[in-house]
Amino acid sequence: MTARKPPVNSYHHGSLAPALIAAAEQELSQAGIESFSLRAVAKRAGVSHGAPAHHFDGKNGLLTALAAEGYRRLIDAQNERQKKAQPDPLSQLIASGSGYLDFAMQNQELFRLMLASSLPDRDNEHFSAVSMAAFDKLAVEIRNVLGTDPYTDRVAMTQVMASWSMVHGLAELIISGRTKMPMDFTQMPAAQRDAIFEDILLRALKTN
Structure with missing residues (x-):
């Protein structure tokens, strides 16, 4: 059976935000950022057309919340990869990078919103905190590999930027399709893709 949408305005305040963010992601994935509209989001969520703008203070507010949720899920994807990897710092760094690629390939429009769009409010407190958490994660991983703190060592921070x-x-x-001719990663077995990625990342690191 097809799940029924809740009747209009039936959400409690605490559940409205997650429902609107989920609907926004569906709309973003299917319509793209250029055709994204709050009215379409409201229709997907089964709420009044003014609910998204009212709850998130407009389109940019909703997209900011969605992008922040994307960063949280990006970190989750990296953590999942790391759980399956060897515990040494270099293996953990490579697994984190593989998780980054996993997320980008599986959430292309959301990934672009998070990292390439000017629509999210990057000064928003929640967005700033969660996006900084993603950067801090990489900084810690580089610190674990090199033994020096990127926030106090310029060479280590250079490695952070090179790896990122x-x-x-x-x-x-x-995700732009530009690797399809030389290496079609989207059709490649996961183990082969991971091995190539490991080789690429190691070229960006100076561990000696």
Whole structure:
């Protein structure tokens, strides 16, 4: 049976925000950022057309909340990869990068919203906190590999930026379809893709 949508305005205040964020993600995934509309989100959520704007103070507010949720799930994807990896710092760093790629390939429009769009309010307190948590995670992983704190050591922070640039650049190339001719990662067995990615990331690291 098809699940019935709740009647209009039936959500309690505490459940309205998650419902609208879920509906916003569905709309973003199917319509893209250019055609994204609050009215369509409201229709998906089964609420009045003004509910998303009222609850999130407009389109940018809703997209900011969605992007913040994306960062939380990005960290979850990285953590899941790390649970399955060897415990040494380098293996953990590589697993985290693989989780980054997993998330980007599985959530392409959301990934673009989080990292390439000007629509989210990057000064929003919650967005800033969760996006910084994702960056801090990488900084800690680089610290564990190199033995120095990126926040106090310029060389270590350079490695943070090199690793992030390498992983993010590869993610962008994959989801834009630009790697399809030389290496079609989307059709590649996961183990083969991971082995290639490990080789790429190691090229960005100076561990000696």
